[in-house]
Each structure stands twice: as structure tokens, then as C-alpha cells.
Amino acid sequence: MFINAAIEALTTMLGDRLSLSKSDLSAHGQSEAHFDPSFPDAVAYPCNTDEVSKIVKTCAQHHCPVVGYGAGTSLEGHTLATRGGITIDFRNMSQVLAINRADMTVCVQPGITRETLNEDLRASGLFFPVDPGANASLGGMAATRASGTTAVRYGTMRDNVMALEIVLADGRIIRTGSGARKSSAGYDLTALMVGSEGTLGLITELTLKLQGQPEAIAAATCAFVTIDAAVEAVTTTIAMGIPMARIEFLDAASVAAVNAYSKANFPVTPHLMVEFHGSDASVAEQAERFGNIAQDFGGSAFSWATKPEERTRLWQMRHHVYWAILSSKKGATAIVTDVCVPISKLAQAIAETQADIDLAPISAPILGHVGDGNFHAILLVTPENSHEKRAALDLSERIANRAIAFGGTVTGEHGIGLGKMPYMAAEHGMGWDVMGQIKKTLDPLNIMNPGKVVRQN
């Protein structure tokens, strides 16, 4: 057995930092969404880049699969070891290596989570803006090209990763990018690695762009009578160029779930949750301009979250909405859609999705980062109910195909993993073959997170 030979060699190398315990294999073989478990044969806990390189070299020698693992918050089964092999858990590589205030950058190891990073940054007056909600690891966020509530203002991981250290499939260690804020020096390997989901290499170090803490922050919620009105308010706001820091949509069902889960008291109608960043004067100006737009579309008066603790509570409620929605149906699991469409198609895409859901035998609250054109339907199913699961998968497929037909993408931020593989050919056409060529040249043995992103032979 190739995998057993790799495990033998790695045990000698890592001692008790290679775990074969059932509980470890089980914990790393689960996912947060509806996928069946797939267990690795062993879990490695390297302490530094050199060890990662040696582990990968050993795995390459034995043709043994290697799956990277951060915080395990993927909703698309990225970390499931569908072909077994070694899962590399980066929990022992989760340090801030250097904060560079003058350049507004930070160098981190991949295992650090975004909440810990921002705690570590607090004294510097800087923060890392990308906010997927889940307390994901930065390595995982880069690997899936994550984004979230603040992408409308600060961009996605694509925009906020300056440089990477990567262990390639043959164990070579490369550095991509530099400390310069822009460069024309050859192929953009940083951008190629961001979003490659561990299939081209493993991220062992990241240099990230930071933002200065805004002088003023204001957050508010605003209730609307219809989904359409809320969405039109958003597209108008974006078209006016108002630099919203966050502009999040929740439909009535999402709001009801938040009320129940977070003991809140929002009117059960579609809502926007917004945040403004800037100087005092510019926040006031943005709030006034957005307020006028919201009013034009029948929005309620703002309910302000002015104090920091109120803001924290508001965004915690938002970040917990996935769990809130899951809790709204006992024993449910979720199939999560993640389409992103051109802003001009957003209202139509959401309306058609809602109509589609209304006809389905399952409930599926809708919410999303609508300023980017990105929204999620959380399709709730009882795992044992094959009728529900079939209906949900069909619905998910229609939502994905509709996004492609609208010129959008099947995944705005969650990545391909296992769940979006069926749509790669339709979304990318022959471009998907090119991805396969790149994979093949950088990982000829197909050991890096095999079965993900590219077409399988």
C-alpha cells in the first residue's frame, strides 16, 4: 500500500505529530455542510515550512494524497479526503510573524484564524478586512479565494494577499509576489495560488494588506416591504458609487431565524444590514445618501448600532445566520448555494430563485453580500429524507445554471470543493481544460487535494 508506506516514513519523521487516532481522522473527515464524511488515513501537524516540504516530498515519493486543513469551515467539502491519504493540519503554524505598520502589511502563518489575527492587530490601529463570517484560517481563506461582508469595499482574498510562500507538489518551496504593492514582473503566481484550493500547492506563509481603523464607523439595519425593494435599493446604492463598507441582505425567513437564534427582535421582513467607514463627515454623508435611497424604495427608518458593542452584536448575529437557519429546522443539514451575478441581473436572479423556492417542498432562506451580486440560498433538508435532498439538489442545480446563464459564477466565495465540480465545464468551457493542464504540470502525480477543482480522469 502506497499510503501505508507514506505513513510509515512520516511516523519516523513526525513522531506523535502524525496522528492515526480515530477521533482525529473522524474530526478531519467531516464537513460543515451536507457531504458524507471522507476520512484521511493520517493527520500530520507540521510546525514549520520545512516540515511541510518534507511531508509533501514523502507523499510524492509514495503517490499518497495530501489535503490541507485550516479551521475546517468550508461549506463545499474542500477538506474531505475523498481518496484518503494525509491531511496536513496547520494548527501548529498559526503565528503572526511580523506586523509592518509603515507598509500596512502583516506576515502570518496559514493556520491563524481571522478573529485571532484581528485581535493580534488591535494595538497597531490596523485591521484585516476580509470577513467571511466563519472564523476561518487565513490559509484556507486564501486557498478558497474567500470574501464575505466587506468585499464590496475592501475586495476579496484576491485583492488582499500580496505575497505567499508555497510548498509545491514535489516539495519545492517558492515565494510569490513581493513587498511592493504592485508589480509587472511575470506571471501572477500569487493570484494563481489564491483560489487553487490546495490542488497546486500548500500555503505556508501569507503577506496580507491591512487597512487603518476608520476614524468613524456606523452600522444600521433597515427593513423593507419586499425583497425587490431591498435589492433595488442596493443596486442603486452601488451605481451611485457610495463606498459602503458592508451592505448585506437578509430575507424575511433569515430574519425570523436570526430572531429565534440570537434572541433579537427585528420585524420579520426583508432587511439590509449596512456599515459605513470613513471620517466623521464622510460617514455622515454616506449615511444620508444611502438613507435617501432606502427611503425611495420604501425602507424603514434606520435602526442604528452606534456603540462598538452594539455593532459587534449586530455582525455576530449576521455571522451566526447560517447556524440560526440550520437551527430553524430540527436535525437539518444544509446545501448552500453561492452564486454571484452581474449587479444588473441581481434583482431578477433573486426573484427567480425565490419563485423557484416557493414551488419546492423545502424551505430555503436567502441572504447575501448583494453589493457584489453574491447571494446564498440555504437549502434545508433532513438528511434521511431522500425526497427533500433530491429536491434541494435539483433546486441548487437550477440556481447555479441560472447564474451561468446570467453571465455570473456558481461560486462567489465558497469555492468549488466537491459541491460545485459539476458546473465547472459549463462555467469555464475550454478554460477548464487549461486549468487541468496547469494542474498536471505542477502536480503530475495528482497528489494535492485530488478530486477537487480540475476534471478527473
Added chain:
Amino acid sequence: MFINAAIEALTTMLGDRLSLSKSDLSAHGQSEAHFDPSFPDAVAYPCNTDEVSKIVKTCAQHHCPVVGYGAGTSLEGHTLATRGGITIDFRNMSQVLAINRADMTVCVQPGITRETLNEDLRASGLFFPVDPGANASLGGMAATRASGTTAVRYGTMRDNVMALEIVLADGRIIRTGSGARKSSAGYDLTALMVGSEGTLGLITELTLKLQGQPEAIAAATCAFVTIDAAVEAVTTTIAMGIPMARIEFLDAASVAAVNAYSKANFPVTPHLMVEFHGSDASVAEQAERFGNIAQDFGGSAFSWATKPEERTRLWQMRHHVYWAILSSKKGATAIVTDVCVPISKLAQAIAETQADIDLAPISAPILGHVGDGNFHAILLVTPENSHEKRAALDLSERIANRAIAFGGTVTGEHGIGLGKMPYMAAEHGMGWDVMGQIKKTLDPLNIMNPGKVVRQN
């Protein structure tokens, strides 16, 4: 002869849109900088993507080099056909295909220049922000990952290209990206192609992000006593998060050249040229905050360019500065450096460069997009004077190596072309090998702009 066989086939295909005329070959074999001419064997003028695909297929069949050509404004010899072959001139593919106001995007063919694009966009109230100064083609700007005066606010071509149509080395036509503003759907082929300098494929269509015309624009110049003071004013401004639309540095020698060439009357000292975009209130606030910083560093009162025609004149003078500096030495050609360093190293990098220039037997005005950490020294040499040329090349090498030592890049925006090839190994280490692997898998015959970007066997 392989190339002759390709020419024969292409003549049948294109008729008089394949030119063998001496003047055409000569025009396409020159560059705007110090490189010796290198002529193609023929110049093709395709009218659509399908023709480009057929041309490339024919060239692949005959192992004939293919070089893309836009406006010919590269300063690094990108379009020089160092191995002969076919130059594909995109002048017949320079249309705006669609302006999408709601999505704030435009779809264009690669041959359109940025000035023409912005003229065509004027009625829409939108503009394309990337401004390299030269009236470059959009295909060329994407191919070199260009940026320029506005990158500090609006980013580079990396940030402003949403989607591409590409003709690959075997003639396959792929589409990268989508109409969505973000995506996690697999490898970022758009980012891989942007900056690949025609070595992986030819760009035949681009979807670009647009910006709304700001409500208010104000531009100004500000004189400083020393280079250091001007640069420190810039780094402080960036650290404060003031969203400058432009913040350009010119040293005294550059200012003198501008005065002579553009009949201007600036005091001959280091200058910053700045522009603010936003609402009336935010422009006023930005100007006040920047004004305070400038004053702290001994800057003069602003000289405002308030009317649109005054602003146009100001930025025309800035855009013509390369020609102004060239004109300052009779019969001179230029070796242009293009380093970009971390902002924290900018003052030191410029100071050391200035000291280095002061010791050299040539003059070399310094200017740059200092808000990004990017600056140019324009090394003036008499082509026939080998002593000057040697001194300039040595100086250029020291400037490039200093940038790498500072954690920066040898090219912030001009690209590799021929001029920066010697630094790729030092800047990228084994990452350069990875670029070579990608090149080899996508262009196994090495016909696409051979001799550029990747290591040559």
C-alpha cells in the same frame, strides 16, 4: 524555412492583410526605448478572433513565432520580434463592443487605446481609470499589467480586468472570468493572463471595470525644497489613508524638462502633482488633510488646476514628461528603470538612487507614482557613446538589485520585455521555474512571443 511556409499559408488566408512591406516590418521592429530593432518577417492585421485563432494555428503548424502588437508604446521592447515570425497588429480590432452602464463594465477589443476608450465612454458618465500616460492599447496594457498615475486609487490592470477572451498557442479560444464582480470558481486564469506579455496567449477581447465620473475633481501642484520632504509627505499621506486619486512625484530635473518642453513655469524644485476625486465635501476634506501634511514637510501653497482644461493641461504635461526628458538631451535615447518598493523603503530607495545618479557620468531625472512605491529614473544616453551606455546599464542594474534587496520588484508597471529578463531569477527564485513550467504546458512549441518572461533554453 518554417517561417516562409507560415507566410505562404497566411497570405492565402489574409490577402493584403498580411504585409511584407519594408515600412511595415520596420515600424513593428522598433521600440520606444534603447533596444536595437528586431524585425518580424510579416505583419498580420486580423479583423476578428476567429482570424487570430486561424493565424496562430497556422503559425503553430509551422513552428513560427507570433508577437502581439497594440500601440507599440512598451518601454521594454515587448513587441520586438527577436526571433522573427509574424507580428499580429490589432489595429483592425479596436472597437467598443458593449457598454454596460448598470454593471459599470465595458467590453472592448484589444486594439482600442485608452484615450479613445475614454472618449467613447464620455456620454455614459463612466470612465476607465487606469492611466499609464502613454496612449497604449487596452490589450497591451493588460498584457503588461500596466498601471500609472491613478493606480494608488483605482488599482492596476490586475484589478480592473474582469474577463478576457484569449487565443491560446494552439489556436483554442477560451474565455476567462465572468460578468460577476468576484468568483471562487477555480484557478484565476484572468490574473494569469494579465501580465503574461503575449507569451501564453493573445488577448482578443476584454471586459473592464469602469468608474463613475466623480462629482468633484480637483488637481494641484505643490513644490518642495528637497526630494526627501516630498517623498515623506507622500508616505505620510498614504499612511493616513487619504484616498488620493493621483500623487505623482517629479524631481527638479524632471520639472526643468517639463518647463522647457511644455512651456510651463514651475519653480525648478521637487514637486508633487496631486488629484482628488469624490463629492464636493470629501474633495475639500481630502485637500485640507493633504495640505496640512504637505505644509508639515515644508511644501509650498497649492497651485490649483481647477478648470477641466487646466487639469487636462497639467496631466498632459505629466504624460509628456518622458518625451520632455528625452528632448532635454539632444539625440538621446533612454534606459528607463521602473522599480517598486515597499512604501516604508521608498525614501531610502530614492535617496540612494539619487546619490548613485549623482556619481554617474549621465543625467537621470527621477519621477514616479510614489503612492504605490513605484518610481522611474530616465537614464539618458547618447546611443553611439558606449561609455554612457555602459554607465547607464550599470546604474540600471544597481537600481534593480536595490529594489529586490528592499523586498520590492524590478518592474512596477512596464513589464519584463527584454529589459528586465536578467533580474527574473533574482526576483522570483524557483518561482521563475514555475512560470517556465506553465509556459511550457500552454505553449510547448514556444511560439508565443518567444524570448520574453520565462527562462530560455
